[in-house]
Amino acid sequence: MNKRLRYKPLEKRLMTAEDAAARIQNGMVVGVSGFARSGDTKAVLHALLELTKERKDFQFDLYTGASLGEIDGKLAEAGLLRRRLPFQLNHVMRNAINKREIKFTDLHLSDMPEHIRSGALPDVDLAIVEAVAITDDGYIVPSTSVGNNALFVERAKEVIVELNLAQPLELEGIHDIYAPEEQMRNPIGILKPDDRIGIPAIPVDPDKIIGVVLTDMGDTPSTIVKPDKETEQMAQQMMSFFQNEVDEGRLTKSLMPLQSGIGSVANAVLYGFLESDFHDLTLYSEVIQDAVFDLIDAGKINFASTSAIVLSRDYMDKVLNHIQDYKDKILIRPQEISNHPEVIRRLGVIAMNTAVEVDIYGNVNSTHLEGTKMMNGIGGSGDFARNARLAIFVTKSVKKNGDISSIVPFVSHVDHNEHDVDIIVTEQGVADLRGKSPIERAYEIIENCAHPDYKSLLWKYLDEAVERGGHTPHVLEKAFSFHERLAATGTMREKALVGGGVRTRLK
Amino acid sequence: MNKRLRYKPLEKRLMTAEDAAARIQNGMVVGVSGFARSGDTKAVLHALLELTKERKDFQFDLYTGASLGEIDGKLAEAGLLRRRLPFQLNHVMRNAINKREIKFTDLHLSDMPEHIRSGALPDVDLAIVEAVAITDDGYIVPSTSVGNNALFVERAKEVIVELNLAQPLELEGIHDIYAPEEQMRNPIGILKPDDRIGIPAIPVDPDKIIGVVLTDMGDTPSTIVKPDKETEQMAQQMMSFFQNEVDEGRLTKSLMPLQSGIGSVANAVLYGFLESDFHDLTLYSEVIQDAVFDLIDAGKINFASTSAIVLSRDYMDKVLNHIQDYKDKILIRPQEISNHPEVIRRLGVIAMNTAVEVDIYGNVNSTHLEGTKMMNGIGGSGDFARNARLAIFVTKSVKKNGDISSIVPFVSHVDHNEHDVDIIVTEQGVADLRGKSPIERAYEIIENCAHPDYKSLLWKYLDEAVERGGHTPHVLEKAFSFHERLAATGTMREKALVGGGVRTRLK
């Protein structure tokens, strides 16, 4: 404890989670730590659940870095949230959002701090952040993520710290806390992924810290599933693509700083580098998952910059007990810096994110099922795709036993448009959209990425659309025919038209 | 001439437009100057039309800054273009693109130079750029736009200069030429709109200049129409919005650096500032049109940074003959700098662009009519909207005598999605989408921005969608019903349902 709570005056502010929870008031805006389940708070919001059990009228707005652990589901279930932003990844909360019981605002992760600073969003009343230590100066040392912590602490009138004794104190020193000034501001001085521009803890006037709560629970582990046949094929497709870029002289064997999104697919694809002969890789990413640690161990990745360390159960022990060994290879930043357009463009980041569905012209849906139901949110995928040197989207060509094609005539929601998407990768192959016209993109995507079961259907749509004409041919009344068929029959397949079909001549 | 061609060895390279045109070969990639009709080349491409009159097989790829003057239409008509990028604004070329006779690649203007540097696009073989002078060192002084000139000159193996004696030599000194290094690079050092980071001319090894052609024609004037009742109302709506931001303490009377898009609507809206009490305004824009000069004259705008000066016939004389008077108030940059995500985010730019249509959830279509026919291209609207402090889109609520509603259930093409759009302005009012959930956005947009004739129809769609449920409710098979009705009946109106309708209760 002496090592963890080094600013002595705060000893007097040690309090129970219940007492801390009582500071949360009806209608407040509460900003909490937590990004992709990592470094979230583990006690105060739980205590609030107890405290408000009998109250029907109690609701507050919850701001985070990104998704929290299981507490997101519990808060949703209890009906405590009026508004939630900017991202979530929990099936209970998802259901509540889709019933519109919670107002969800789905934001680019880099935009949220700007929106708070510019007054576009209501400001934070209370901040609750997890820490591994409080320094001699009363500064807060975050745990496995930084997210929006520094901003919440700066803006909030009052701050509660959850000092988590189960998170390794050795995390201290891994963080780089930097707060951009108001616009118009100075450049963000990062010139390569391992550049440090800030300090290792969140600066705060300790008088603002109204309570310190001791906790000792680990993060909710990530639920990513192991690579399977399709994701291994996707990894191979990706490696061939990169190899070809090297052969053509567009990249070197160290590529450019990589960003890799959340989820099973992104993790599996990264494993492709293990057996490849790419080397001296770096990451400039918002999350790093299991695969990154294996790649560091294998000497493939030299350095990884992130806003959160996100691990499955097995990797938690493996990595967190030896975090000291990784401290010269990893750096955790605020999400507005990990996702900053300025830095992403400057470094020439290669962005790899997962799509829900992709259309024949290269528009990508990352968020909505059937155009209506929220999955998780856009997260940082837009921050990266728009400003990246290469914006790559990966997805299996079919989902749900083949009843859903990930390639459709018109995506039911557009998160990344044709202007932003360079490369599509499925287990079937790679579509290179760079510099191409819409019709050329359609040929590339259908031919290389669609599942054989859906090719005829897609060619048929394209043929009919081309008949009507235009730069980006469509048959608007059939644009969502795949989705309508799914809703009506439970499958996007059309019996008569299963099969590869013949590639139509380019017109 | 002595003042214009100051590097004497190049006098030997003076040549006719015909001789210069003969250097363009079948299959080449030619990069020419020209941005929003300004500073385009006026002789060599015209001579090429003559030269290739009898040739059926001759085609080349044309890269520009943005739209050219009337030559774009002539090249399209002659069938000389294989591929055209990244933007155009010409009805003949538009038709050819929509018949897919020309492959058109519609790019964010800031992305094009990155795509060339990274090898995503084929490199430029030949550059043809307009200049007002060639300096003692053989450097090229651009005319009324910079666009991609510096990049084309750098990358091309050979350069042809059109020395235009009709463009005022006094433009010299107005340009700020800066070429970003390869990624990973240094910060772009612009901290306010009037910062200069480069040199006043395009550096080039004069040996690369294979020809200098003398010309004396002005730019093709812009065809913007004067403000009308609706655009005046839109300007008033905009001014009230800004005034409210000031009252709420989110902005000062000098706002933040403004960007204003091309076209009649954007120009008309800017006039709103003339009678307002905002002052000491600055612009960080890609184009400046007529209104900007009146605002400078009126002492409202202190400084305007741009990539092109774009004027109607009347304003050409007025402005270009007195350009000397504006030289401490205007600066012309390469388009990758005027539109650079890094600078836009840093300065906190307020972006104002015009939409073709907007949907009830705040997605914006800037490019496609009925989802299929290309209008002009996305231009810089995405560069600005994504990285702006405030992304505002303006549009009249109806077009074509009211037969087309600019507010539709689902836009037929998405150029800017719900995550990027902050404010919608029509002559009816202002929708403030910041921090709102989809359903809240729909209420804001239908209630405040839709034309009364289409409100019932939009409420009806929303009600039916809400019945189905979801975070972003839709009835996919009716999502394009407005567009389908337009195609079938010539109007989006539905007889039985014209009228304001009742605002549905928020659910």
Ligand SMILES: CC(C)(COP(=O)(O)OP(=O)(O)OC[C@H]1O[C@@H](n2cnc3c(N)ncnc32)[C@H](O)[C@@H]1OP(=O)(O)O)[C@@H](O)C(=O)NCCC(=O)NCCS
């Ligand atoms: C797109 C995203 C949901 C994919 O997640 P993933 O775990 O890698 O990929 P999966 O393909 O396994 O998809 C997850 C689930 O969605 C389902 N799904 C995916 N696409 C679907 C579609 N088109 N229709 C219906 N269901 C679909 C899958 O079947 C799977 O369901 P299950 O959990 O019942 O098996 C996830 O990457 C995401 O939320 N992305 C947006 C945020 C982002 O990109 N952030 C980037 C920086 S971190």
Ligand SMILES: CC(C)(COP(=O)(O)OP(=O)(O)OC[C@H]1O[C@@H](n2cnc3c(N)ncnc32)[C@H](O)[C@@H]1OP(=O)(O)O)[C@@H](O)C(=O)NCCC(=O)NCCS
């Ligand atoms: C959107 C854009 C076409 C509007 O141009 P504008 O001249 O300001 O606005 P208008 O509303 O007068 O529209 C121009 C024409 O398109 C037509 N139009 C606009 N919306 C339409 C719609 N939804 N359906 C059919 N026609 C439409 C108008 O009727 C008008 O036709 P006309 O020339 O026959 O009168 C133009 O701003 C553009 O190309 N924007 C994209 C590029 C961009 O934003 N760059 C930003 C930085 S420069």
